[in-house]
Amino acid sequence: MDNRALSHGLWDITAAELKSFESIKGEKKTDVAIIGGGYTGLSAALHLAEKGADALLLEAKHIGFGGAGRNVGLVNAGLWLMPSEVVDKLGSDVGEELIKVLGASPDLVFHLIEKHNIKCEAVRTGTLHCAHSKGGYRALEQREAQWQERGAPVTLLDREKAAPLLGSNAYHGALLDKRAGTVQPLAYAYGLAKAASDAGAHIYTDSPVVSINRDRSGWKLKTPDGTVHAKAVILAVQGYADHAFKNMEDNLIPFNYFQFATPPLPEDIRKTVLPGKQGAWDTNLVLSSYRLDLAGRLILGSVGQVDSWGYTLHKNWAERTLERVFPQIGKVPLEHGWYGRIAMTPNHIPRFHILGPDFVSVTSYNGRGIGPGSVFGKLLAAYIKNPSSVNIPLPVSEPAKVFMRDMRGLYYEAGARIYHMAQRRTGLF
Structure with missing residues (x-):
């Protein structure tokens, strides 16, 4: 169905x-x-x-x-x-x-x-690859250098310069890719x-x-x-x-990614969240992504599938994450939740x-x-x-079969659920 x-x-x-x-x-x-x-x-x-x-x-x-x-x-x-x-x-x-x-x-x-x-x-207007840690920032330094060697218009921004573009102080910096x-x-x-x-x-x-x-x-x-x-x-x-x-x-490898969307944010709040309309994602192993749609809905995504009890688990994580990363939006409902499979x-x-x-x-x-x-x-x-x-x-x-594909898929899904259950409650980022 x-x-x-x-x-x-x-x-x-x-x-x-x-x-x-x-x-x-x-x-x-x-x-x-x-x-x-x-x-x-x-x-x-x-x-x-x-x-x-x-x-x-x-x-x-x-x-x-x-x-x-x-x-x-x-x-x-x-x-x-x-x-x-x-x-x-x-x-x-x-x-x-x-x-x-x-x-x-x-x-x-x-x-x-x-x-x-x-x-x-x-x-x-570009995208922002966000450093979730000092190690993530160092990895973005490597990305910047390697892309700039090839003439790409990418620029690494430190925390102070990235924060206004993100509308958040939660990250150590971000790589802006204008392509x-x-x-x-x-x-x-x-x-x-x-x-x-x-x-x-x-x-x-x-x-x-x-x-x-x-x-x-x-x-x-x-x-x-x-x-x-x-x-x-x-x-x-x-x-x-x-x-x-x-x-x-x-x-x-079975690998799923979910998204949740808020209602359209009030205009005054919308101007403070990704004000340049860049899409963003982070360097975390269990990554998160953020973007706005035309109506001003904030869309948050991460690894996992939102079916049965996984829906509530990941939704709770999404609500905590929005409060942590974009505290200016306050508590907002999440109106839509969906997921899909990535060909990994x-x-x-x-x-x-x-x-x-x-x-x-x-x-x-x-x-x-x-x-x-x-x-x-x-x-x-x-x-x-x-x-x-x-x-x-x-x-x-x-075409070649992936060794232990089902077990690897289960590992990713179970890992994402465990991480999302612990994240924010324990202060993990």
């Missing part, structure tokens, strides 16, 4: 209504079949259609059902890893190219928003879907792919009520893979798979879906048309 109150929360309420797409029925032929209606799939469909290719997208549920509709909405540059860590894992050539491509990913996102007039509460910004994530996905459809892509929802096979004529994708014959396939499913691709879940890999690097002739996938953005999804969708669209002319800045790898 898709309980949107817990899965998409505030985003489902505030996103403008998207035109209804039908489920696929009967036989269809296409140049490129795209599986998945999130950022990667929608970006691929849009860029293929704009180049005149016949593109057909199949979404098992509805547009933005997976991570695209549950995202925090931070349009960040790069990955969670520091640039040096990316180079250590991938080597200098591939690593530096990936850093360059994803460092510029907000440019593509905000270009698409402007070009297609996407109404998604887009704000590009970044925020969006209403589900509304951005809706906008990509409309733009792709307007450009000529065929989009079908409630159309899960239950089997996929290849013969001499190409790929055959079966849904409950239809069949698609495609020359090429782009697989764009990640944390919510299902049906014919259910086993792809074995390749990811053991080394925090996305995966590039060639799953067969003319069948490709880039997956697993480790919590950075908006920029990477938009960029890799565009790159896959070009790659599937002419592989020799496009560089995907990732090594080709085979």
Whole structure:
């Protein structure tokens, strides 16, 4: 069951209504079949259609059902890893190219928003990566140095300079990244879907792919009520893979992230909380994130899922945290609580798979879906048309099961619940 109150929360309420797409029925032929209606799939469909290719997208549920509709909405540059860590894992050539491509990913996102007039509460005033401790501040010093070596407009602010931008004295400082910004994530996905459809892509929802096979004529994708014959396939499913691709879940670590939102803050208070409208998150191992929406709601997130008794536990933590970090807002109710799954890999690097002739996938953005999804969708669209002319800045790898994935997922969830139960009560930050 898709309980949107817990899965998409505030985003489902505030996103403008998207035109209804039908489920696929009967036989269809296409140049490129795209599986998945999130950022990667929608970006691929849009860029293929704009180049005149016949593109057909199949979404098992509805547009933005997976991570695209549950995202925090931070349009960040790069990955969670520091640039040096990316180079250590991938080597200098591939690593530096990936850093360059994803460092510029907000440019593509905000270009698409402007070009297609996407109404998604887009704000590009940067983001603030906040130091929760002296050690966190030292880590941000490294990030600043490594990004500045690559020409990025990032600046580390000490506590005194960061406090006015945050509206809080709770942090030791913050790294301001002017490349970044925020969006209403589900509304951005809706906008990509409309733009792709307007450009000529065929989009079908409630159309899960239950089997996929290849013969001499190409790929055959079966849904409950239809069949698609495609020359090429782009697989764009990640944390919510299902049906014919259910086993792809074995390749990811189960990792959840929740959010709670206040009512719109009074105008005088709103001016004192993230007054520059930057999104923020911290260096804590069990991290917290903060942002405002267009109406002035303060949205707080952290690791974990808000179902059954976990809802109350994490909500209590959120209330205590808001009082601690933003005492000027006083006691406010939390009107919305929801959570989603992050496609997490053991080394925090996305995966590039060639799953067969003319069948490709880039997956697993480790919590950075908006920029990477938009960029890799565009790159896959070009790659599937002419592989020799496009560089995907990732090594080709085979899908591989994560060792003890269920236990690792339980470790993250249990750890987050224990931490949130203790945090603030014991003075931990």
